[in-house]
Amino acid sequence: MSPADAVELVPGRSYRSTLPATGTVHYRLELDGTTNLYASATVVPPPGRDTSVIDGVRVSVRDSEGRSCDADTSSLGAGGSPHPVAAWAMREISPGRSLCDDAGTYYLAVERAAPDAKDASPDPWEMELTTVSEPALEETGPTRAPGEWNSATPAPVTGQPQRRAGGAGFAEATPVGQGVWRDGIRPGQTLFFKVPVDWGQQLHAGAELGSSGSDGSGFVATALDLDLYNPARGHVEDLGMSYNGEQKSKSLAPLPEAAHVNRLAPGRRTGAMRFAGSYYLVAHLTAEVADDFGDRPVPLTLRVRVSGAAQEGPGYAGRTVPSDVFTVTGEDRDAAAGGGTTGDGTAYRVLAVGGIGTGSALLAGLGVWTVVARRRALP
Template structure:
């Protein structure tokens, strides 16, 4: 065992300091690597697909099969579990001013069988059973990936007066069960966002906005250049921020990764995913994979803009892209989901999934390239009667900085804490320097006031030196015998 004293004998004080500096440097490098999403060498092959990460701030609740004793939810995040064929109720109190956005995300185990018969349905309804909004997310590709369904109460909806009143409402979540599919329970995440109302009247939809669909859009030139590594997150909560540019990642077979992009009012999001051709030596299975990969885009309320299927991969490479219409408040009342989904500014999410079959052409993980373009200049947003940015809707310079640096929400919060601690440290350091300077000044003045050696006055008697003891000993010592 190496004790403190044996360490000193072996390395000395300088060795301890060098070892301490080396340990600090190693820790700093580990923190930096974690922040950049860099894995240690050799960690890749041994790892399974990463699971969806729930928010640490999410509250655990248990929905009920009866609406009579449904647990209450409010703006925030909640977690639960749901069995095949099970339905759950949650209670929600609404005012008569705000828009409410509710999203349910069911998370099957990566690699499990999920078919088109599997699904998740979320309904926002009144307590007497009147449906305000309903949406279903279906499985496809025989591949497990997070299924996200969305419902909303919009105060400006002229066709649904029953859902614009203040009072109790219900969130109803149902897991549809497929034949011979995953029999296990799924983790369930419930997101509730409260969007402030507007000051004044709600603008009418722009003429021609319904024609600005993805199919009708002329694609911009995709961003080019050397891709930069960005490790995507496992879900909405730890999605990696990216902005304009070309980004690369490597996904394990059966894995889904999330990226997020700040898109402001009036801007459009272009997202394209590229998969390379497979090496000749990887010809270990069928050449054509009908369920190769999937990409989808979600708005700040986690609502999918499109109903996407898996795309074919044939070993010669593949690509898939989407181009949204401009983000406008008034889009929310249009019929097309891809158009109405771009109803607010904020973080838009791009989720990429590779099927388990992709292990054939890419046994060490599928390389993907993500090309992101935010088109158009930011416009002035609507006049909210409240802080929409704090509620999750809007873009500011901090968001753009996060996208430039490629941070997750947790990393951005950590960096903010470090900056606060750093400025506090600077203040404390400055105060310490002032104290040291005052102490040094006082010490110098006291030293100057003392008589200096050889400066005794001539008329003063010189101090008597004590007699030296004999034999070089100390006073009172006995002489050697």
């Protein structure tokens, strides 16, 4: 789909479409000259076949003349095991740059990260698109990057693990708060959890794989991927863990507290911690684990710590879209602590791209991913 044929994406709405094996698809964004826009694409490679470890999704926001405002790439990793990955790009109003500040028509461009790579999947991929807008501040904010923050790794949270079944996607992510949470994860499966993190709070998280309970022996170099995404589905941090059938654990690198000023930091990782809201922990167990240890679920434990007192927000001059995307409510905290659901009520609009498939076919493809992701039970 060329820019001339691009379908408009409205901030706050979610869309389902497909990403072809080659070529770039474009979506239109009509933006004013005062608000920031964050766009994310989540791709879902077909299950049941290997893909290239460097393949994935690349997104960029471009102005009407094709100049890039921002770009990001997320690769599959984890031995090429097919699983959902997301990348984000933004149109940001910043005093340090004049490019892309004007009101007008912009485009979200989405393409495969490495379509020509060895073992790259030749099939179209299912795709979810989301857009979020953020207003300017009522008063001029800081113009310097944040100072020092507590980068020490705290002791892991201890205690009896509580059962909490992971969700099948961002929209169905299971809320968890500070504590120790356990589920079973099958080879090839991806589980989604979300953690409410308020302004001024710092998130620490780690993952643990339990014994496979199998008589088999072997070693998988990158068995588990744990990715952290921010409330706009922007990638923040990740870890990879090897597995030999015995208990293994690893933690995400320390992250700064959620703060509006983080966007001024030079690194994209710190800049991604610019919001309060629901942060997503996405765990994927590579399908290769089944070759050595069987297809039974492996015990997965998440140790989550949220430190620091909640602070007042930055003082927006208007409303975010969606209105609650960068806030943490009492309902969010109750659901994270008690195992309830906050469901985001996402209603997807289906976009057929380049004549690939129909609406029902696109949804059926995602349905397979959802069904596979729900086949879980601890041994």
